[in-house]
Structure formats: C-alpha cells, structure tokens
Amino acid sequence: MPSHLSRRRLLAGGLLAPTLCLPALAGATAADRLPGLSARHAYVGSLDDTLLAIDAERPVQIASISKLITAWVVLSAELPLGESIRIEQDDVVRSEYTRSSLEVGTRWRREQLLEWLVVTSDNRAAAALARSFPGGWEEFRYSMRALMTQMQLFSFDFGDAAGLSSTNRASARDLGVLLVTLAQIPYFQDLSRKTAVGGKLNVNRFAHDRSVALLAGKTGFTSAAGFCLAEAEQFGGRVVALVVLNAADREARARDMARLRSYARERLGTA
Numbered sequence: 001m002p003s004h005l006s007r008r009r010l011l012a013g014g015l016l017a018p019t020l021c022l023p024a025l026a027g028a029t030a031a032d033r034l035p036g037l038s039a040r041h042a043y044v045g046s047l048d049d050t051l052l053a054i055d056a057e058r059p060v061q062i063a064s065i066s067k068l069i070t071a072w073v074v075l076s077a078e079l080p081l082g083e084s085i086r087i088e089q090d091d092v093v094r095s096e097y098t099r100s101s102l103e104v105g106t107r108w109r110r111e112q113l114l115e116w117l118v119v120t121s122d123n124r125a126a127a128a129l130a131r132s133f134p135g136g137w138e139e140f141r142y143s144m145r146a147l148m149t150q151m152q153l154f155s156f157d158f159g160d161a162a163g164l165s166s167t168n169r170a171s172a173r174d175l176g177v178l179l180v181t182l183a184q185i186p187y188f189q190d191l192s193r194k195t196a197v198g199g200k201l202n203v204n205r206f207a208h209d210r211s212v213a214l215l216a217g218k219t220g221f222t223s224a225a226g227f228c229l230a231e232a233e234q235f236g237g238r239v240v241a242l243v244v245l246n247a248a249d250r251e252a253r254a255r256d257m258a259r260l261r262s263y264a265r266e267r268l269g270t271a
C-alpha cells in the first residue's frame with residue numbers, strides 16, 4: 001500500500017472510518033419486494049441491521065456513483081486542495097468526449113474539480129483528478145481498489161474515475177456500507193447538500209429537498225447501468241443507506257428512492 005494511503009494516516013485525518021460490517025442478507029423473496037419498485041437491485045441498511053435487500057450482493061455497473069470513490073481517493077491522499085490543475089485534451093478523450101463545463105486550457109483548483117465532480121457529475125473533472133494524481137491513472141486505480149479492500153468491500157472494481165467504464169461495478173450492499181462511511185465525513189455532507197456549482201444544479205434532486213436529511217449521495221446513469229442513486233440519510237438518531245441500482249428511468253429512480261425512504265421510516269418508527 002502506498003504511504004499516502006496508510007490506514008493510520010487516514011484514520012487520524014478522519015477520512016477513513018473503521019471497517020463497517022452491516023449484517024448480510026440474502027436476496028429478497030418476491031414477498032419482500034416493495035410494490036411498484038422498478039430497480040433491479042436495492043438496499044436499505046444502518047450500522048445495526050439490514051432492513052431490505054433485493055439482489056443486493058450481485059456486483060453490477062454503478063456508473064457515476066463511482067465519483068464518490070474518486071473524491072475519497074483524492075481526499076485520502078491529502079493532496080493540496082488549492083493546487084491549480086489545467087484541463088488537457090487527454091481529459092476530453094478519457095471522459096469519452098462527454099459534455100463538460102471545463103474547457104481545455106482552463107485551470108481549476110483541485111477543490112473546485114471535486115465540486116464539479118460530485119455536484120454536477122462532470123466526467124472531465126474526474127479525468128483531470130485522476131490524471132493529476134501522483135503516479136497518474138494506474139496509481140489512482142490502485143488507490144481506488146486499495147480503499148475498498150481496506151473496508152473489505154470486495155465487489156468494487158474500477159475501469160475509470162468517472163463511471164463510464166463497464167468495469168466500474170459494486171453490489172448494492174457494499175455501496176450501502178460505503179455511503180454510511182462517507183456520511184460520517186463533514187466534507188461529503190457539505191458537498192452532497194450543495195445545490196449548485198458554476199450555475200449548474202446538483203444532479204441529485206434530493207439535494208434540493210429540505211425535507212430529506214441528506215448526508216451523502218450520488219446519482220449515476222449509463223445505458224447499461226440504468227438509473228442509479230445511492231444515499232445516506234438521517235432517520236432520527238440513525239444513519240441509513242438507501243441504494244437504488246438499475247431503475248427504469250429518471251422519474252422511476254426518484255420514486256424508488258422515495259419508496260425506500262418511506263419504508264425505512266416505517267421500519268425505524270420515524271414516520
């Protein structure tokens with residue numbers, strides 16, 4: 001493990017929580033599936049127990065939810081957040097020429113790229129953050145895998161920093177463990193709740209909903225992954241992960257998340 005990702009250093013800096021072991025639950029039966037849920041994979045769990053799991057152990061494509069790990073790798077490495085990074089043509093290529101607010105030749109502080117990454121899901125920001133990482137993309141991918149291995153979240157794998165690659169996979173349950181962990185870090189709380197960056201709105205509609213006690217979260221979409229959303233929210237005094245993977249469309253994803261939220265409130269007695 002590279003020295004900049006030592007477990008002791010991450011724990012001391014508050015960027016890595018101890019390994020969290022949420023109780024595993026086998027795939028739900030038909031009776032356990034919530035009526036009308038479009039997602040093929042779903043998970044609801046807290047630090048204490050698993051409330052719902054629907055095919056939650058299977059590694060599947062997670063699209064831009066990958067950007068949460070990208071941000072975490074950058075923070076864990078303790079790279080200077082004020083360092084200026086120039087957007088290069090290579091970032092355009094690596095982000096597969098997807099639309100971006102970051103023009104080639106412009107310069108952004110690393111902390112600004114993190115905002116573009118998580119809030120507006122900018123793929124070019126992901127590419128620039130990985131490219132500028134000490135050792136480049138290969139070291140960055142190693143660090144992504146190392147962080148997940150430290151937490152014993154073995155379903156994760158990564159082919160790029162943005163989530164465009166079909167290699168980027170995880171199970172709904174492992175995403176739940178990750179979100180509960182990130183929810184304990186003030187940086188991710190602030191970033192997840194930020195409503196806009198550079199005039200661009202947060203792509204997660206629940207970041208704009210003040211009735212939702214959002215602590216950490218990220219949307220994702222590719223044609224193969226479907227519509228995805230992973231969040232951690234506060235229910236009374238408990239932090240609960242809510243994960244929707246491969247929902248039918250954008251509106252179905254939002255309805256599925258609202259359904260999981262209502263289910264969690266009912267189960268926890270906070271409705």
